[in-house]
Amino acid sequence: MQPLAALVFDVDGTLADTERDGHRVAFNRAFDEAGLGWHWDVARYGRLLRVTGGKERIRQYLSEDWPDRLREPGIDERIRALHAAKTRHYVAMLETGAIPLRPGVRRLLEEARAGGLRLAIATTTTPENVTALLKATLGGDGIGWFEVIAAGDVVPAKKPAPDIFHRALQALDLPPAACLAFEDSDNGVRAARGAGLPVIVTTNEYTRDQDFTGALVVLDGFGEPGAPATVLAGAAPVSPYVDVPSLLHWHRMAQGSA
Ligand code: XBP
Ligand code: MG
Secondary structure: OOOOOEEEEOOEOOOEOOHHHHHHHHHHHHHHHOOOOOOOOHHHHHHHOOOOOHHHHHHHHHHHHOHHHHHOOOHHHHHHHHHHHHHHHHHHHHHOOOOOEOOOHHHHHHHHHHOOOEEEEEEOOOHHHHHHHHHHHHOHHHHHHOOEEEEHHHOOOOOOOOHHHHHHHHHHOOOHHHEEEEEOOHHHHHHHHHOOOOEEEEOOOOOOOOOOOOOOEEEOOOOEOOEOOOEEEEOOOOOOOOOHHHHHHHHHHHOOOO
16 A cells, blocks of 8 residues: 555645636736726636636636637637736736635645645646735745645646646656545546646635545545534535545545555
8 A cells, every 4th residue: 555645636626626716817807907898707717726727727718708709810819918917917816825725624634744745736826826825814824834846837738738747747756546635626636636646625615516426535624723624525524624634534445455
């Protein structure tokens, strides 16, 4: 049996609830700045989240509301520029401390590090967004907590393709059986499973009704002492919240030896 050696975390919706009050707001600020008159409300953004990747999401929106604009010369460059502006607004929001880590995340990361588990990130979002989030929430050395940060356009295909998880496993030089992945969305679960990773889901407002077939366990969050996590599917944690003993228990289950 492979011992558990590393934890591979998704970022958006998993480490922090970034979509509704972070990315969406930053997109709208970039649209305003560009004088486009576009606005993504909470519901519309929820539907657009079916497409992973910010540039891809702008393209999806155009295909739905302004299909002719997709044929305009230079549209790719304009999407890139608009997305770069969005990233600038998003990073500025993070630097104000506007987006905290989800309850239980910092505790679990600290417990995992104390327990000798290696930490990695596999995310669709732009690398600057990851470093800004980690710096703003964990402090200057927070980035160093993660041995591997695989993010954004470093891989050709985004989630639900498994590429970003393959990239993280390669960088860790570990087989999927020695790891556990953490995700919040069905696209993420399919990506992690596509890379052979056992995956633990923590849902959020945008993803709670999605299909998490293939996940080891589905919870409404990581939980904290005194604020237990609710199990929505799969085996309960060893403690009322997600901790290292629970991870070891789920990992054994994943290998059929619990
Ligand atoms: C979620 C995504 C990202 C973000 C926006 O990433 O799909 O595209 O919504 O970030 P994760 P960018 O894999 O962490 O859940 O605009 O930088 O793409
Ligand atoms: Mg996510």
